Amino acid sequence: MAGRAGLGEAGRDTDADWRRLAETEPYWAVLSNPDFKRDALREDTLEDFYASGRPQIAHSAAGLARLIDAPLEVRTALDFGCGVGRLTEAMTAYADEVVGYDIAPGMLQAARTRPLGAKINYVDSLPDGPFDWINSAIVFQHIPPQRGLKLLEALLGRLRPGGVASLQFTVSREAHLKRPLLKRLIRQIVPEAPGVMSMYDYDFSAILHRLNQNGIQKMMLETTNHGGYHGVLILGRREAASPSGAH
Numbered sequence: 001m002a003g004r005a006g007l008g009e010a011g012r013d014t015d016a017d018w019r020r021l022a023e024t025e026p027y028w029a030v031l032s033n034p035d036f037k038r039d040a041l042r043e044d045t046l047e048d049f050y051a052s053g054r055p056q057i058a059h060s061a062a063g064l065a066r067l068i069d070a071p072l073e074v075r076t077a078l079d080f081g082c083g084v085g086r087l088t089e090a091m092t093a094y095a096d097e098v099v100g101y102d103i104a105p106g107m108l109q110a111a112r113t114r115p116l117g118a119k120i121n122y123v124d125s126l127p128d129g130p131f132d133w134i135n136s137a138i139v140f141q142h143i144p145p146q147r148g149l150k151l152l153e154a155l156l157g158r159l160r161p162g163g164v165a166s167l168q169f170t171v172s173r174e175a176h177l178k179r180p181l182l183k184r185l186i187r188q189i190v191p192e193a194p195g196v197m198s199m200y201d202y203d204f205s206a207i208l209h210r211l212n213q214n215g216i217q218k219m220m221l222e223t224t225n226h227g228g229y230h231g232v233l234i235l236g237r238r239e240a241a242s243p244s245g246a247h
Contacts (some may be wrong), residue, residue, distance in 0.1 A: 014143055014198055015103050022106030030083045030138075050086055050114075057090035060135065060166040063235045067220055068164060074132035080155055081139030085111035088120055091135060099127055129158030134165045141170035141231065145202050149210060156214035159238050165216065167234045169202045174228035199229055207234070215239040 021029035027036040027049055035045045061072040074095045079088040082100030084107050091098045100122045102108055108122045134155050140148045152167070159165055177199075211219065211234070219236035 017198065018102075018142070019104045019106065022104035022110075026084050026104075026107055026110050030086055050089060053086040053090040054093075056137065057087055057093070057135070060137075060233070060235065061094050063220055063222070063233075064133075064164045064166060064237075067218065067235055067237055072133070072164070074163075076129070076131045076160075077133040077135065078127065078129065078131045078155075078158070080126075080134060080136035080151075082111065082122065083107045085114060085117070085120065085122070087135060087137060088122075089114065089116045091133075092116060092119060095133060097121070099123060099131075101126055126154065127158075130160035130163070131158055132160055132163045134159050134163070134167070137166070137168040137233070138226065140168070140202065141199055141226075141229065144198075144200055145206070148200070148202065149206055152207065152210050153214070156210065156216070156238070159214070161215065161238055161240045164237050165234070167236075168224060168231055169204070169207055169234070170199065170224075170226070170229045170231040171202055171204050172230045173199070173201060174230075177228050201229075204232065211236060 018029070025036075025038060027041060027046070028034075028038070030036075031049060031052065034040060036049055065072045072094045075097060077091050077095035077098045079085075079091055079098065079100045082088045082102045083104075085100055088098055088100035088111065098120050100108075100111060100120055101124070102111075102122070103124060105124065108124060111117055111120070111122050136155070140152070143151065155167075156165070215238045216236040217239055219234055222233040222235075224231040224233055
């Protein structure tokens with residue numbers, strides 16, 4: 001399961017990978033469709049790219065509305081790993097103020113050039129918050145679990161009591177996507193150059209433990225499948241007061 005050799009190179013600098021991808025293929029790195037490669041990208045396909053974020057966020061917002069038994073209307077929201085702002089832009093339909101956080105300057109530069117760029121605060125340092133809604137999709141799957149779980153704790157610490165979260169993780173993969181032991185060992189000895197998109201599987205019990213410890217007791221789960229990488233979308237609400245002993 002998560003963190004064990006074979007489901008990713010635990011010591012790999014995935015931030016360097018993401019920055020390199022932002023320089024070369026900022027849109028394809030978010031959605032791996034050949035139409036979004038730089039040499040194929042057109043104005044209409046770019047709009048298709050951003051339009052694809054609206055139903056995804058609408059789906060999460062509808063689920064969160066069912067969870068809290070009220071329409072999702074918040075003051076502040078954070079999109080963790082916002083990339084070029086595909087989901088961040090869609091979040092503006094539900095939040096008064098939206099912050100998009102990413103570590104890749106190339107991604108943030110592209111996001112800021114968008115028509116909604118001036119209405120969204122794009123940052124390269126994780127903001128303090130607190131936030132009423134924290135979203136992250138197809139992001140943690142590219143972060144080694146040991147580091148990703150610490151980032152999850154940091155995010156949950158920035159979620160306001162009574163706030164909601166929509167978080168996606170990959171937890172398993174089909175057999176043909178598992179790298180053979182020999183190739184895993186070679187990649188650990190001779191790492192590939194920056195710009196590789198790595199995939200990591202998380203231990204769901206480790207995720208659940210951190211959610212519970214940070215006051216998220218009520219949640220809904222949906223399964224996800226990205227080309228044989230199976231995951232879960234977690235829709236949760238932080239209790240107004242954290243349970244005794246939580247930290």
